[in-house]
Amino acid sequence: RIMRPDDANIAGNVHGGTILKMIEEAGAIISTRHCNSQAGEPCVAALARVERTDFLSPVCIGEVANVSAEITYTSRHSVEVQVNVLSENILTGAKKVTNKATLWYVPLSLKNVNKVLEVPPIQYARKEQEDEGKKRYEEQKLDRLETKQRNGDMIFPVINAEPHTVGYSQSSLIHLVGPSDCTLLGFVHGGVTMKLMDEVAGIVAARHCKTNIVTASVDAINFHEKIKKGSIITISGRMTFTSNKSMEIEVFVDADPFFNDARGPYRAVSAFFTYVSLSKDGKPLPVPQLLTETEDEKRRFEEGKGRYLQTKAKRQAQMQQAAQQ
Numbered sequence: 001r002i003m004r005p006d007d008a009n010i011a012g013n014v015h016g017g018t019i020l021k022m023i024e025e026a027g028a029i030i031s032t033r034h035c036n037s038q039a040g041e042p043c044v045a046a047l048a049r050v051e052r053t054d055f056l057s058p059v060c061i062g063e064v065a066n067v068s069a070e071i072t073y074t075s076r077h078s079v080e081v082q083v084n085v086l087s088e089n090i091l092t093g094a095k096k097v098t099n100k101a102t103l104w105y106v107p108l109s110l111k112n113v114n115k116v117l118e119v120p121p122i123q124y125a126r127k128e129q130e131d132e133g134k135k136r137y138e139e140q141k142l143d144r145l146e147t148k149q150r151n152g153d154m155i156f157p158v159i160n161a162e163p164h165t166v167g168y169s170q171s172s173l174i175h176l177v178g179p180s181d182c183t184l185l186g187f188v189h190g191g192v193t194m195k196l197m198d199e200v201a202g203i204v205a206a207r208h209c210k211t212n213i214v215t216a217s218v219d220a221i222n223f224h225e226k227i228k229k230g231s232i233i234t235i236s237g238r239m240t241f242t243s244n245k246s247m248e249i250e251v252f253v254d255a256d257p258f259f260n261d262a263r264g265p266y267r268a269v270s271a272f273f274t275y276v277s278l279s280k281d282g283k284p285l286p287v288p289q290l291l292t293e294t295e296d297e298k299r300r301f302e303e304g305k306g307r308y309l310q311t312k313a314k315r316q317a318q319m320q321q322a323a324q325q
């Protein structure tokens with residue numbers, strides 16, 4: 001679809017959350033279509049996880065975004081989908097790849113939303129594709145479990161915090177889940193949640209830098225539990241790490257199904273977003289160093305630094321491999 005002015009962020013490009021929402025919609029369509037391709041219970045594919053995705057290039061207002069999706073692996077109860085986003089300048093005809101993402105979906109029965117159905121298998125061109133897909137499946141399954149185990153943290157307001165501290169920039173957004181936010185099953189669309197998460201992460205980044213900011217990448221987003229229509233969700237973000245030119249922001253989504261008194265608030269989604277600071281001309285700016293005060297903040301900073309160095313080394317290895325080919 002064509003990108004409109006209401007899709008823009010404050011930097012004038014398309015909002016990163018809008019792109020994430022479009023990616024999720026494409027994944028949901030192809031997964032739901034595939035899971036209903038054989039006779040059986042009708043179902044809707046629900047987003048379980050988004051692997052790391054980099055924003056390779058900004059999408060501009062007036063350009064056409066083309067989102068394409070392909071199923072690359074199926075396990076017994078999940079579907080892996082690869083999504084590419086291509087932007088086209090319809091005045092010049094120039095095209096560029098802006099995003100590549102990998103998403104995992106599970107099929108939920110329309111009759112019983114707590115029932116996960118079996119996924120029809122796909123045919124692989126060669127055995128290696130299936131083996132590689134199974135390896136990715138096992139890795140993401142393990143990472144989801146590890147992430148869920150460390151999800152006890154909460155973010156509390158800090159009064160009169162000093163600039164460039166964690167407490168100074170941390171932010172929260174409260175949202176009542178309405179019908180337009182939900183799937184046919186009455187649970188929140190993954191894309192809606194991701195757009196809200198990107199919005200909160202962007203506020204944290206802007207408060208820290210006081211400049212224009214854009215989403216550079218999103219680390220794995222794990223959807224731990226469904227969020228039902230009528231729930232109140234609190235999306236909270238805090239700075240965890242800064243390098244010279246980037247910021248890592250941790251974002252939580254906590255759901256409170258207050259109509260259901262039998263259950264209290266719970267952690268529904270968690271992820272790390274990376275942002276960069278830009279000048280008015282769109283050039284990268286240095287990022288103010290994050291000031292850590294508590295032992296937990298220092299620990300999270302070191303963990304973020306480890307993720308940053310790991311990603312940097314992986315990117316350099318890919319560049320060297322590409323140069324050799």
